[in-house]
Amino acid sequence: MSKLKIGIVVGSSSQQSINRKLAQGLAKLVQDKADVEFLEISHLPLYNRDMDGTPAAQPYEDVKQKIRSCNGILFVTPEHNRSVPALLKNALDACSRPYGQSAWAGIPAAVIGTSPGAAATAMAQQHLRNIFVFLDMPALQQPEGFVRWSDELIDAQGNIGAASHDFLNKYMDKFLAWVELHQKK
Template sequence: MAKKVAVLVGSLRKESITRKYAQAIAKMLPPSLEAELVELDMPLYNQDLDDANTPAEAWTAFRNKLKAADAVLFLTPEYNRTISGALKNAIDVGSRPWGQSVWDGKPAAVVSQSPGAQGGFGANHNTRQAVVFLNVPVMPAPELYIGGSPNYLGEDGDINNEQTKELIGKFVAAFEKWVEANAKK
């Protein structure tokens, strides 16, 4: 039976480069991994709403999707050398209420992209730092930073560069092994 992978796209734009990479990578996953893009467009986390036992419907839907997932694939753009507010909010929403984190023990990997040469290095490591604290075993290697990211996507959204496809293929193969070794049975 295929493991369910929640694919989180750290950009809210419908036509974002990050979303296009998420869709392209999801297509490259082997049959043992079933991808679902999980939307992050939800209200900002506010503990008062959890304490009042009236969380926003979007939070509940998000948490339920993550609870059903066996693993997580984070795709993030770099905003001012860090992650987007939408991705940070999703991490916070999933970690609360206290003692009910949806992240606990779920194996994950991080992909970052940027038009710049560093490929979202800061965002990649900020994502890792935030989720490791939540007991998420993040795949240590290979890391995947896609610098000059707009250059490797065709108009159809598929990756049009063989070297980039090969790099992503190696990442996906390692992620499959990571999930198999670390997902809860």
């Protein structure tokens, strides 16, 4: 059997984002178990349905094609004002349009995120799970991934640090099992 293809969407456009660093560390945890591709969304223009079916929609169509090629999608996101970052919401909306042509439909998903605060990204993750329901993305519910950022979370080589390694490794194993169970037919 071939490896699963997992797309990773980071909800921040910053190359220095702590969530991007977490995503890269998580990708390393599964590099022997799955093929991972980062699905970049920072270049997408603000969605406007007037673009549907025009050359201006090409950036969305390119990302939609990549999404459809994935067996599962891992969302790694910061929290902005107790919700989903605008960048991520735009990508979710743009790649679900036009109506009836959503690239997300049926693809198993999981969400995780990090923040220096104690609640991490709990509210953004809950809002994202609500969006998954509408997008018809079966979402991993447990374990939840509210990861408090510390300088020890990711080591100098970009690997998950010792204190969080076991939990995050189990999280990723559970996600891969979820994708196996809920693969889009």
